[in-house]
Structures are given as C-alpha cells and as structure tokens.
Amino acid sequence: MTELSPSLSAEQGRPAVLASALLRGVLAAGLGLGSVAVLVMVLWISSPASDSGPGEAVHTAAGLWLLAHGAELIRTDTLTGTPAPVGVVPLLLAALPVWLVHRAVRDALEPDEGRGAPSPAAAFALVTAGYLLVGAPVALYARGGALSAEPLSLLFPSLLVVAGAAAAGVWTASGRPLGPPPSWAPVRLHEAMARSLFVRRAEVVGRSAAAGVMVLLGGGALVVAAALVWHADPVQDSFLRLSGDWGGRFAVLFLALLLVPNAALWGAAYGLGPGFALGTAATVTPLGFTGRAAVPDFPLLAAMPAEGAGAPLNWATAAVPVAAAVTVAWFTVRRAAPAHGAREEAWSLRETALTAALGALGCGIGAALLAAAAGGPLGTRALAEFGPVWWLTGAAALAWTAALGVPLALLLRAWRLRGGTAPEKPATETEGAGDTGGAQRAAATGKKEAVSAPAAASAPAPALVPVSLPGAGGDDAGDADDAEDDGDDELYDFLPTDPWHARAADERADRPAEAGPVRPPDAAS
Secondary structure (H helix, E strand, O other): OOOOOOOOOHHHHHHHHHHHHHHHHHHHHHHHHHHHHHHHHHHHHHOOOOOOOHHHHHHHHHHHHHHHOOOOEEEOOOOOOOOEEEOOOOHHHHHHHHHHHHHHHHHHOOOOOOOOOOOHHHHHHHHHHHHHHHHHHHHHHHOOOOEEEOHHHHHHHHHHHHHHHHHHHHHHHOOOOOOOOOOOOOHHHHHHHHOOHHHHOHHHHHHHHHHHHHHHHHHHHHHHHHHHHHOHHHHHHHHHHHOOOHHHHHHHHHHHHHOHHHHHHHHHHHHHOOOEEEOOOEEEEOOEEEEOOOOOOOOHHHHOOOOEEOOHHHHHHHHHHHHHHHHHHHHHHHHHOOOOOOHHHOOOHHHHHHHHHHHHHHHHHHHHHHHHHHOOOOOOHHHOOEEOOHHHHHHHHHHHHHHHHHHHHHHHHHHHOOOOOOOOOOOHHHHHHHHHHHHHHHHHHOOOOOOOHHHHHHOOOOOOOOOOOOOOOHHHHHHHHHHHHHOHHHHOOOOOOOOHHHHHHHHHHHOOHHHOOOOOOOOOO
16 A cells, blocks of 8 residues: 555655654554553453453553553552552563554654655654553543552653653664764754763763673572572462462463563662562561561562571672673773774773773663662552662662772773784884984084984985085986975985995095095085
8 A cells, every 4th residue: 555655745745754653652552552451351251250340350451551651550459448559560561562662663763665754853752642642541541440540650650661762762763873962963962972081982881881780680580590499399389379270370470470570680689789678677688688578479479588697698699790790891891902903992091990980880870770660569568668779779789880890891901902012113214204304404504413323324325415426427416406406305316325435435446546535425515
C-alpha cells in the first residue's frame, strides 16, 4: 500500500507525518497494555479456584501495567482492611513499555519511502503525547479495582520513565552521539560543550560507566545464583507452599522471573557493602544480618543469609565491586594508552585520572538509579521499606570504583607505555639548514658565529657565493650568478660539500709550484 500510494509534497505530507508519530505512541501503549492483559487473563483462566470475575482480572492488568511504569499501587483487599502500598516494580516487566516507547520514537524518525520524517523535538512530543492518551484513561479505569495507582506516582516517576524512553529513542535515531550535541541543539550548548574537556572524552566516560554498572549487575546475579544453590531446600519448600496446583506454581515462577533483575541489584548492593533492607527493622550486609526481618513467603527471599555475623564466604562478595573498578579502569586505559598507538598519542596522567574518576561517577549514578527502581514498600509498618537504599548504594559504588579504578588506570597506563620511546627526528637536513642560516646571518652582519665542532666537521663551507679556485671552470661562476637571481635556497645546491682544506690539497697537487699556495676562503670572500 505504501508503494502504490501517491507521493506527497513536503507541505501536504507534513500533517500525515505528524499524525503517524502520534499514532505510533498510541500503538506502543496499546501493545504494552495488551501484552500484560493477555498474561493476566491466561493466569486467571488457568487458576482452578478463582474468586474474582473477568472484570477484576482486567482491572488487575491495568494496575500491573501502571506498576511497570514505576507507579505505586494501593492494594485495598488486605486482611486488616487498611490499604497497603505496593512499590516494588518488577524490572523485567518494566523493560516492556520502555522498549516500546524507545522503538516508537526511533521508527518515527526514520523516514518511510516517499514520506519525510518529523523533527526530533516533534517526534519526542508526539509519541509521548500519544502514549499518554492511552495511559490517562487506563489510570482512571484502574481506580475502580483492587489495585489503583497513587496519583502523584503517575507524574513521578511514571511520566519521567516515558519521557526518558522517548529521549533515548531520539538519541538512538541520531546515531548515539556521546560527544558534541546534535545539530538541532541550541548554539550556546554547542559552544559550552566545545570548550569542555569532558566532551572530548565523553564516549570513554559513558562506555566505562556502563561497563561498570553491567559488571555490578552480573556480579550481583552470580551472588543470587550462589545463594539459591546454597539454600536450595528452603527455596523449594517456599515454592511448593505458595500453591498446590500447577497454575499457581506457574504464576509464582513467572513472578520470580520478572523479579530476577531486582534480585541481581540486591546482590550487587550486598557486595558493595550497604546491603538491603528486609523491612524497617532488619538490614542484610556482608558483615552480618541484624534485626528481625519481616520476610513474606517467596522463593527468592528464602535464599537470604543466616542471621548473625557474616562469614568469610559472605565477605568474598566484595569481589563484585573490585571487578567493576577493574572494568572502569580497563575501558579508560583502552583509549588513554592504545596498545598499538604511538607514545605521543597517550593521554597525560591528569587526563587519564580525570576520565577514570568521571567513569566512576557515572557508575555510581547508574547504580543509585537502578537501586531506587529495584526497591520500594510492600505494605505498611514493618514492610514499608524493602530493598537497597539508593543513595547508600550509589555512594558505595562511587567509592569502590574511584578508590580502586583511578590508581589502577594509572598503573595500566604505565604498563602499556613501558619501554616506549619517542620517535627521533631526522637530524641531517635539520642541522644543515640551521648551519646555513647561521652562515647567512654571519654574511649579513659581517661577524663570525660559533659553530659546534661536530656540525662544523659535517656541514659544508659557510660561503654565501661560490669561490673561484684555480682549476675551476668559468661556467661555475656563471651558474652562481643565475642561482643568486633564483634565491638563496637554490644557491647552495651547487656548492661543494667537501671541506675546503681537502679541496685545497687536491688543487695544490695538480697546480705548478710557481703558482703559490692556495689561500682558504674566509667569510669575507
């Protein structure tokens, strides 16, 4: 249909392009909501003893879709009748709407055949507006169910998540620039960033920070996997206690899979040192498990370490931040001192240390943001705090990566530059040109200039004009007159390069005795 449609001019096609961008936002929201609704309906149908109708299942799907955007839900059907907040967002479920918004903006900025593309600002605004056109009625609809969204959480962080995903789509469509801003950015921003040293190394800082965060996540996942294997029996008992039928077990398993990224971040916070909270009265760190935990029955939570002081096996989780610091240093030195680059291309010590420190700062910021998304309340009173404290996790990640990464980056730089020498400049032509310049100045001023012994031994005679020696032809004098007209550079092309005393000795051997001795040329001649 696109190929058969008539081509439109820029003026006629612009409304269609803007409407297409708006429609992409609507479709992204609809696809995310439909995916969550299908999963909830499948679980509801497979449940043999469901105590709610399809309407309540749809309300639950709407609430879970809002929870995937970071909204805090209010659960009304509690045992005590008091509404309880649910703020722990399954990060794997949150990846669905973020990816859909990102893809919608990226596709909107890629022009179709025979049709233009909107500006980056217009694509960002229209896709976001189309997405919110679906999100607003869904939030109103969810207020009538058992899981309703807190109104303030719909603005922050839900709206911020949608806008951030749209901005990431614009950045991807622009080629993922990490240095100068795009062409549509204000001129003042271009000028300010052009004067900044950080812009020249922004790509290195971004890559090292992202690699450090990924290593923290991978290390945290290994910590959780080891804990699940170590506490296999309690984990299995918790899984079997939650439901006796296969439909319920599948729901528990599906929820555990959605919470795997959260568990990896909890493991990373545990390895960093601050640990995480299991309620308002319990904290789990490598040094020990203190307080009385308010742990609900769930397989992932059954793999917690034992209460009391930590053992050397718990302290070994410090290898996670050490690995992140090594990663930040390595990604910095890859550009600061290339393996096959010249020594002159290597960065200075100050610039290498500054870039590694900025990478550590980015790693700390990323860890803090992810820790804030991985935790939240699961109820009131003792369950009001669950998960890592975001600012403690970010500060610990910054401290580890900066304290270890910066010195390690300097050591790796020195190791890569070991035995390297600067390329030597060719000295023959340079010294000859310098001595010739000295002869010119001596002839112009009528004074003699001191010349070093090695240079005097290897340089030609400091004469400005050709010397007519006995035995020399008259053609040389004519050539000298022509060379003076062409310039000083051409004048020295025909001058002899052997020392004057060697020439005088040869001529004395060929000259008759009555001609007398040959007088060496001086500067005045």
